[in-house]
Amino acid sequence: MTGKNKLVFFILTIMIIAMSIFLVLAFMNESMGPSNDKIVPHEDRWGIYALDLATKNVELLFSSSKKIDGLRLNNDSDIFVFYQEIADDSDKCVLEGTPINLCEEICIVKVDGSNFQRLTCNNFLDVYPSWSPNGSQIAFLTMRNATLDIYVMDANGNNVEELYDSGFHDGDIDWMKDKIVFTRNSQIWIMNDDGTGPVQITNPPRAGEWGNAVLPFGDFDPRLNPDSTKIVFERLEDDKTSHGNYDIYVINVDGTGEKALTDTGYTQGFPTWSYSGDEIAYLVGAIGNEGKYDIYRMNSDGTNNHNITPNYFPANFLCYTPIFSKDDSKILFIGEWYD
Numbered sequence: 001m002t003g004k005n006k007l008v009f010f011i012l013t014i015m016i017i018a019m020s021i022f023l024v025l026a027f028m029n030e031s032m033g034p035s036n037d038k039i040v041p042h043e044d045r046w047g048i049y050a051l052d053l054a055t056k057n058v059e060l061l062f063s064s065s066k067k068i069d070g071l072r073l074n075n076d077s078d079i080f081v082f083y084q085e086i087a088d089d090s091d092k093c094v095l096e097g098t099p100i101n102l103c104e105e106i107c108i109v110k111v112d113g114s115n116f117q118r119l120t121c122n123n124f125l126d127v128y129p130s131w132s133p134n135g136s137q138i139a140f141l142t143m144r145n146a147t148l149d150i151y152v153m154d155a156n157g158n159n160v161e162e163l164y165d166s167g168f169h170d171g172d173i174d175w176m177k178d179k180i181v182f183t184r185n186s187q188i189w190i191m192n193d194d195g196t197g198p199v200q201i202t203n204p205p206r207a208g209e210w211g212n213a214v215l216p217f218g219d220f221d222p223r224l225n226p227d228s229t230k231i232v233f234e235r236l237e238d239d240k241t242s243h244g245n246y247d248i249y250v251i252n253v254d255g256t257g258e259k260a261l262t263d264t265g266y267t268q269g270f271p272t273w274s275y276s277g278d279e280i281a282y283l284v285g286a287i288g289n290e291g292k293y294d295i296y297r298m299n300s301d302g303t304n305n306h307n308i309t310p311n312y313f314p315a316n317f318l319c320y321t322p323i324f325s326k327d328d329s330k331i332l333f334i335g336e337w338y339d
Helices: 003-032
Strands: 046-052 058-064 068-073 079-085 093-095 098-100 104-110 126-131 137-142 149-154 161-164 170-176 179-184 187-192 218-224 230-238 245-252 267-273 279-287 290-299 317-324 330-337
Touching: 046 068, 068 126, 068 317, 068 330, 079 126, 104 126, 126 170, 137 170, 149 170, 161 179, 179 218, 187 218, 187 230, 218 267, 230 267, 267 317, 279 317, 290 317, 290 330
Parallel strands: 170 218, 245 267
Antiparallel strands: 046 058, 046 330, 068 079, 079 104, 093 098, 126 137, 137 149, 149 161, 170 179, 179 187, 218 230, 230 245, 267 279, 279 290, 317 330
């Protein structure tokens, strides 16, 4: 072999080795998931976050030292509504001249984290808000009598009035077009948005029967799809764990076509539709007795069901109530830093 050929052979060998190393490193990086240079922003214990579905980057939009839950976005995509736990002396407010301690109140904040406002200020339990389609009103659950009832108020907190009281605990409300879906007696119901014409949609086995889980058997957390033709919800299938074992279901608004989208029996729920109506996101709180608090995503027919929680999220960072951004490019959720 001539000197020139030896040089060519040497160069080719180095190139092959370099390419092999590159491929091995690329494979390892793919197997390990996103690079560990990504971090989850952290200020107070609770926050509203935005997860970019393409890049897996996460952004902190709003932070609070007090518990927040029930996140919803208005149709203009500029204001969040949620309920917040208010418990210390600094957050007392005056109701009819008397300072009172608060428990959980309905609050709003702009999506950039500015202009936080508390809309309710009373000694009742106010939870689970839902925007009207045009954003002018907010429906919510309140314990102003012996049971949880559905109330409605203007988007600025004015003109609070009762919308519906079944005589039982009413819960888990969602407002789309001119319909409101809700839970009553561990079943899914639907009614007109003026509170008239309630109709039972689901009839789950053992509805209302208490077992070993924290909730009774039945259906919970209904959400209407964008054209108000289908409802997604979770059903407590069994109580093998104290968390409860649920699956995600879908049904037509006339009560036909009920179908299970999952068959895992995880502790899972709070399903939400994408704005296109083609996808569903939901929360897996536990698998068996192991806590997870991960966000999952699937097609609206139950296919391509997978965990989308980035693996750089630390173990003490818990995710709640995922919802889609208006363009479906992000998942907005509540995060808790758990000590």
